[in-house]
Amino acid sequence: MSYQEKRSLVSLVGTLLISVLYGVFIYQRYPTGIPETSEVFKFWGAALLLFVPVQVVFKVILYVLLNVLNTIATREEEPEIADEMDRLIELKSVRNFCYVFMIGFFLAVGAPVVDLEPSVMFLILLITFVVCGAVLDISAFYFYRKGI
Structure with a gap:
């Protein structure tokens, strides 16, 4: 399995894990018994704003761990040069991301x-x-496995 495939799988597992943990955290703090007031809007606004930095910090930690463990296991560094295929895969993945987001x-x-x-x-x-x-x-992961 290539480094890019490992990175995609680690990122996927990390995304799902932190999302579930964050969802449990948010669920426990949800203000119950209050009708839709400004307090509920404030809660959801804070929850969404906090979600992004939590994801970013968690992903950075995961990528550092992946690099360290991969270097120890394979005695190879992370590939620093991205070729045209890497860029094309990234563009197609971001395209799919944008479709789902919209x-x-x-x-x-x-x-x-x-x-x-x-x-x-x-x-x-x-x-x-x-x-x-x-x-x-x-x-x-799919595009790295299948190819373009």
Whole structure:
């Protein structure tokens, strides 16, 4: 298995793991018994804003661990040069990410239009972030396995 495939799988597992842990953390702190007030909006806004840095920090730690363990196991460094195939795979993976994000974004924006609670909009956005990250990693792994 190539380094890029390992990186995609580690990123996918990391995305799913941190998302589940963060979801449990958010669920425990959700203000129950309060109708849709500014407090609930404040809660969801903070939850979404905190989710991105948590994901970034966790991914950086995972990539460092992957590099260290991969170097110890294979005695090879991370490839520093990205060729045209790497760039093309990255572009196609990001394209898939953008498609999924746009679908999720429009679903989230459409939720209040069909009289769903505003919390549903934030939940859809949060789930969209997780699914987009998974689609990005799965696409990269698929394209590295299959080829372009």
